[in-house]
Amino acid sequence: MACSLFPTLPYLGKRRIANKRRVPYDRHMASDFAKLFYPSSVAIVGASVKPDSVGNSLRHNLNTFKGAVYYVNPNHTDLDGTVCYPSVSKLPAPVDLAVIATPAASVPSIVEEAGKFGIKHLVVISAGFRETGPEGAKLEEEAKDLSLKYDVTLVGPNCLGIMNPEIGLNTSFAGDLPMDGSIAFVSQSGALMTAILDYAKKWRLGFSKCVSTGNKATVDETDLLSYLATDEKTKVILLYVEDISDASRFITAAKKVSCVPSPKPIIFLKSGRTKEGSHASASHTGALGGVDAYYSALARQSGSIRVATISEFLSSAMVASSNVAPKGSHVAIVTNAGGPGVLITDEAIDFGLHLAELSAASIEKLQSQLPETARVHNPVDILGDAKAERYESATRTLLADPAVDSLLVLLTPQSGTEITKTAEVVAGLPTDKPVIASFMGQDAVTQGITILRGKGIAVTEYPEDAARALGRFSAFAARGCPIPSPFSYGHMDAERVRSILWHLPNTEGFIPEREAGLILSAYGFPILTTIQAASTEETVAAVQKIGVPCAVKISSPAISHKRDVGGVILNVTANTASDAYETIMKNVRAHVPEARVDGVIVKEMAPLGLECILGIVKQPHFGTMVMVGMGGTYVEVTKDVAFGVLPIDLFDAKEMIASLHARALFDGYRGTPALDVDALIDGLGRLGRLAQDFPEISEIDINPFTLYPKGKGAKVVDVRMKLA
């Protein structure tokens, strides 16, 4: 069953690079990137005056750069009046950054020449590499090996380039520089980057760094995160990815950004949520959660804000970059229209916010400030005839209330609504709490929106977007900075597991149930007691020793379908043990008189409890995933499972379990007793540790892992284990 529970990573489409094996060399230091983003000199290799050529676009786009720009092209001695060098090594001195836009075939030798000459940073815009097939892949490998050999930081190939608006650096061949600001944007799609930067103009979002990662030959999003963690200009990181190699490495880097005392939110958009979107193989239709669940795990463990759409990507960026993180999830809503007020409340609640309960003093103050028919409870309705002054008094009262962590200001353009004046009021609110506005409509509110955005206030186009982005931002802030919390388990007998694995019979990858049980036992799992018995007396003794109803099964290497020969009796107690032994022996002798019989196996029967499932699976290039969820048939339909990327700590395990729909059951539900969640957490931890210690075990499915009331632990009822 295990294999079908775990989907494999998708084929990411013809032009995408799926699952390429990445050398985890981790040689990029923040310092490697400092000169990449802050060069004092840039060379354009493949500079051109040909209209529509990349080399020409680069020349134009680098006009804003505040440092020196050199042209390199063997076919020209000057371009548009500027000297043109025949090759990178003929430059007067090594530049800080060379941008390469020459045919793919020429790139490896340029990398080598640049490396020898002492150029330490390359952006390879040229296409024609891995994305085109095996030949291109070979070229890419060459370029990559040379960049490693000469210790050159190489972005791309097949990318749009990088940007640093602060210094006017635009090494991309599409579009103008965005506004200078605090958002770093790393995109695996150049086209998406272009589109997002175009949307961003209207939204007035400012950027600190933009990187199109292209084929990620040597620099990927993880490397860039490590740099951006230290980049003072960057306050928010936007990340668009199609695939990630080495999830654990990503999580480690991301935690240095998002799980530190002054965290920078990472806003994470991943395409390929659906099988169709990710072109996943049709053979994984039974998958629990799908590959997308692995990325959800990655986002959760890395503390990233995962969004689902481009619109959410932008509104989350705007909300996070224009506000400090809220202290809590309690929002106040002020509106001049009831219906839209309810719509934004709905969305706020759906995205994890809570309505702040206003203090009696606030309510009294609102009563004195607002007309009698206004609603002075949250959401506060200041009525359709509200002028700017009413907005001002209400918003100030709400922001002053300690119960309020953030504020949503909703305006509909009604007759008499003072749109621009209200915008000035909202922009001038003296507060360090997040304030998000939604001025509904188009032409009627444009001026107001322009004023707000001009003053750095987040304004979304639709009220629901504001609530959603604030909800995600608040959840990020609430998660805070989890302290690393290792599991504490007693002794784990790795030596014994090694020995069991060493002595395994050849079973085509599957570890027999008995050995799988022993392996789990060595790692402290609560397995069912199993005793071999060769006589009536031994069977009775075994059942007595186990002390609960047992299953008695024939033990014979020759009999694989034990039930078919009457070789299994369930619910055997001390009273019936003797009978059970005799009956089984009689049955087996009658059915298969020739079989060698070693007696019986007496196995503890687990009492009924809540059936959970624990599992691990290796995901090539991505990492080893651990899973926890609900067992049983019905819940297989509902797929109530959570994944984690190994290694996980106690905090991760608790977060995984808290993300299950069934979590309400664990605390006791409608009279059922609270369950021993600690045993589930413990099992999750042990399983992760086992998978890490023995990478040769490729899949484990403990199903069911039956959970009992608090203090009564859990039992491994069935396990299936596979070697790589």
Place this chain on the structure above:
Amino acid sequence: MACSLFPTLPYLGKRRIANKRRVPYDRHMASDFAKLFYPSSVAIVGASVKPDSVGNSLRHNLNTFKGAVYYVNPNHTDLDGTVCYPSVSKLPAPVDLAVIATPAASVPSIVEEAGKFGIKHLVVISAGFRETGPEGAKLEEEAKDLSLKYDVTLVGPNCLGIMNPEIGLNTSFAGDLPMDGSIAFVSQSGALMTAILDYAKKWRLGFSKCVSTGNKATVDETDLLSYLATDEKTKVILLYVEDISDASRFITAAKKVSCVPSPKPIIFLKSGRTKEGSHASASHTGALGGVDAYYSALARQSGSIRVATISEFLSSAMVASSNVAPKGSHVAIVTNAGGPGVLITDEAIDFGLHLAELSAASIEKLQSQLPETARVHNPVDILGDAKAERYESATRTLLADPAVDSLLVLLTPQSGTEITKTAEVVAGLPTDKPVIASFMGQDAVTQGITILRGKGIAVTEYPEDAARALGRFSAFAARGCPIPSPFSYGHMDAERVRSILWHLPNTEGFIPEREAGLILSAYGFPILTTIQAASTEETVAAVQKIGVPCAVKISSPAISHKRDVGGVILNVTANTASDAYETIMKNVRAHVPEARVDGVIVKEMAPLGLECILGIVKQPHFGTMVMVGMGGTYVEVTKDVAFGVLPIDLFDAKEMIASLHARALFDGYRGTPALDVDALIDGLGRLGRLAQDFPEISEIDINPFTLYPKGKGAKVVDVRMKLA
């Protein structure tokens, strides 16, 4: 348990009118509305020249009206050079429509005067009625009664007015008329209407009729649906509601719009999805699904397209009004960028679309038209350097493929992208299949979007919106026009139920379990056989007759807690029946020697099966709801239930069951047998019928209703029934 499973309708906020009792007089005929929307003369009652007054706004807004406009105001003889009449009865002749904007207190007498004079249509904009408290409510009742007395169609009060752009009719006091077009918009919030019409300008949406329903004293959305069903100008209906009275009446009217051979989609936005949004009473925290689930049922049964946000409201309106309904759910996607192509694919799949599988001929043709590295399978990636011509050939090839029901065209502005030319190409595609475009970005694509919208092509701002709206529209089209399909059950013994109810003991509303079982039995439910026995012999005979393991319970009016006195034995078979009787008698005599004992009850024990739940509850003002879902503890946590508004037919019952997450279990899942869904459908139908026949029964909970493999039926294991 029943009461906590069913939430009650919410209090809709201070300014909303909650649960007002509506007289279902159904007197509005389509003809009543013809002159309302197409008057040849309009009077403004309360006309004014005072800036910022409603009477002045109305004067200005009616400037575009192509008919005659009269002013009424007792304080003036002329306004701005136009004659002003002292009262409606002093007008030269009865106008077709009078718009009233005078103080609330004056409204009833104006209604009466207008009615006597022969004015048949009123729009009451004045506020100060039910929304302000009991005094206002009294005024509203007066106005309503008078409008009924004089057979006057009255829209409002407390509304923004109505609009008919076709004839320049704008009786609203906020904003200009929208573009003329095919969308009818009915809104319970005037402010939301203003905002939506403002958004609509940019989207270039055209409207046929707009109505702000306000307090809905006599005209509500249901009345308007009946008119809009016949209105030739209207092709799509946008409906924003906060509450609906008489759900069944709404569904009947809506079906005449959305479930007819040429259906008009009703796009339905309801605020108050969450408890917080709807200010639902805190006592209903255990509610399964919440009141919102009732509205989901209403939307489903009425064939409406339910959307969740304003942005979806608009994009669904745009997509539905600019396209004919697709023949199926198979979409083709063409893109010039891989990542965004995957994002739109994800959303399409999530919203129920399927990727069209292109014919070999189409693929071959695409191969001949596109560069080698293009992706010729769906989604089709025509690469970043695609010019308009490539868009043209690819889109034409896709639209010609019979497997393609609709087309999504995605464009990202890359260097060399021909934005306006591509827009012209898309706008010129010769097809009757839906085509939705998403041109990503802002400034870069504005011109292209303007061209497309100008030519009536739907273009969304973000690609996901396009996929979502197309998905919802395709689901609407796929549902088609369900043929009314009544249940066919055998005899239902209403007489017997009447008799049982007549003879009920006084039990404070709760119907005893035995009588509840008999009532269900009279309506053909498979209940557990129960036999009274007064001796050892009778007990043995009863168990033998029942033929499966039984529960034997003491029968004594004096003993309520049967288990506590040893009065219950389970799993009794013919062999142990005699013992069981004796043991129970011995136990009871030992515990309560004084109790009168009538013998025992022998009750069939239901074998294990899938535990479902069936229920009904009355929802004041809304209707009677029937529920089907999964039983058991875990599923109470997941709340896997579906509601229906009575009456339901077979089609509705099947749709309800198909909407359960657990539906996969019914067909057999991973080796479990297929279940007897017909028994579940049948139970749902019988329950609905029982509730309709006996409105005095206010709540029924059949939990569990245990379902067995196909052909084996189901059993009512436990039931709880309550009288109103």
